[in-house]
Amino acid sequence: MIHWGIIGASTIAKEWMINAINNSPDSQVTALLSQSQQRGESFQKEFQIERIYTQLDNFLSDSNLDVVYIGTTNEFHMPQTLAAASASKHVLCEKPLALTVSDAKKMIDTCSDAGIVLGTNHHLRNAVTHRTLRDLIHDGELGEPLAVRVFHAVQLPTHLQTWRVKNPESGGGVILDITVHDTDTLRFMLDDEVKSVMAVSASQGLGQNGVHDSVMGVMKFHRGTLAQFHDSFVIGHAGTGFEIHGSAGSLFATDVMTQRPIGHITLRRGDQLKHIELPPPINLYERAVDLFNKAVQGNGKPSATGNDGLRSLAVALAVKKSAEIGQEITVDYA
Numbered sequence: 001m002i003h004w005g006i007i008g009a010s011t012i013a014k015e016w017m018i019n020a021i022n023n024s025p026d027s028q029v030t031a032l033l034s035q036s037q038q039r040g041e042s043f044q045k046e047f048q049i050e051r052i053y054t055q056l057d058n059f060l061s062d063s064n065l066d067v068v069y070i071g072t073t074n075e076f077h078m079p080q081t082l083a084a085a086s087a088s089k090h091v092l093c094e095k096p097l098a099l100t101v102s103d104a105k106k107m108i109d110t111c112s113d114a115g116i117v118l119g120t121n122h123h124l125r126n127a128v129t130h131r132t133l134r135d136l137i138h139d140g141e142l143g144e145p146l147a148v149r150v151f152h153a154v155q156l157p158t159h160l161q162t163w164r165v166k167n168p169e170s171g172g173g174v175i176l177d178i179t180v181h182d183t184d185t186l187r188f189m190l191d192d193e194v195k196s197v198m199a200v201s202a203s204q205g206l207g208q209n210g211v212h213d214s215v216m217g218v219m220k221f222h223r224g225t226l227a228q229f230h231d232s233f234v235i236g237h238a239g240t241g242f243e244i245h246g247s248a249g250s251l252f253a254t255d256v257m258t259q260r261p262i263g264h265i266t267l268r269r270g271d272q273l274k275h276i277e278l279p280p281p282i283n284l285y286e287r288a289v290d291l292f293n294k295a296v297q298g299n300g301k302p303s304a305t306g307n308d309g310l311r312s313l314a315v316a317l318a319v320k321k322s323a324e325i326g327q328e329i330t331v332d333y334a
């Protein structure tokens with residue numbers, strides 16, 4: 001049994017991650033760290049967590065913990081990962097991996113030197129929809145992938161309208177929240193890296209203190225694919241989507257930029273439409289946990305590695321900069 005400790009009594013831990021860890025036959029949540037004793041106790045009661053802590057040092061001194069899941073606000077990801085690495089705990093960290101590329105690099109290097117596994121919780125690449133799209137592209141069903149359109153504009157639920165929409169110092173804003181996920185999914189799907197980006201962002205009702213809740217832009221990939229994206233916290237009725245347009249066909253995936261294992265795919269060639277059969281849906285976060293557990297046991301890699309987290313962060317930061325200065329930006333991964 002792999003013992004996981006949770007850092008942060010967060011919404012993502014409550015809604016998805018604790019259950020995903022406990023649903024794996026290989027793992028169990030045995031400890032939780034929250035700054036708030038009260039929130040810690042409420043999580044302990046709800047999920048029957050053996051031990052709760054309010055101090056990071058005490059939590060990391062728990063010799064019965066193998067893995068730490070970091071689901072705190074973004075400015076804590078780097079220091080908490082470094083502390084976990086120094087206590088020889090494996091780390092599954094939320095996205096964005098950090099606030100700067102150099103911090104992300106430091107996290108990757110420190111975990112590597114400590115001989116521990118570092119993963120980034122990019123859930124979408126675990127979806128059967130995205131995995132099927134990737135297979136279809138790799139099997140040549142589309143010919144050359146020329147263009148992609150990602151529609152990931154949603155209404156941010158009221159209970160999440162906190163630091164995300166008003167704290168620039170926590171990495172608030174739609175770009176570090178949603179564009180990072182688009183980037184990871186695009187990289188995974190196309191097996192290619194983003195070369196440059198051009199974007200425009202705005203606050204359309206929720207963003208405060210200079211935090212932008214909406215962005216549109218284009219990523220240019222090394223092999224020439226252009227990917228257009230629209231990410232937002234203020235679009236309530238549209239559903240999400242992912243389209244890939246190739247020289248030999250187009251794939252339309254509907255309702256796929258989501259935490260839930262839903263959505264469907266259609267292949268279009270000329271006037272011909274073909275519904276793509278999908279494997280049975282699986283919980284995206286459970287697959288991430290299963291692969292992470294296997295990596296800890298010495299088998300394979302996490303679904304998304306630390307390096308995947310660094311690369312999606314680098315692209316998101318380039319998108320942010322492009323929107324700020326109104327120019328095309330070459331992504332800096334160094």
Ligand code: NDP
Nearest residue numbers: 008009010011012034035036071072073074094095096121
């Ligand atoms: P929350 O705002 O729910 O939680 C963030 C932190 O705030 C918690 O770790 C908790 O720390 C503290 N906190 C929680 N509730 C309260 C409260 N009522 N008052 C004051 N502090 C509180 O954030 P999310 O769960 O939405 O996001 C956390 C991280 O997960 C972010 O990095 C985000 O980007 C990522 N995320 C990833 C998703 C994915 O699909 N991969 C989806 C959603 C989020 P403490 O208990 O120590 O006080």
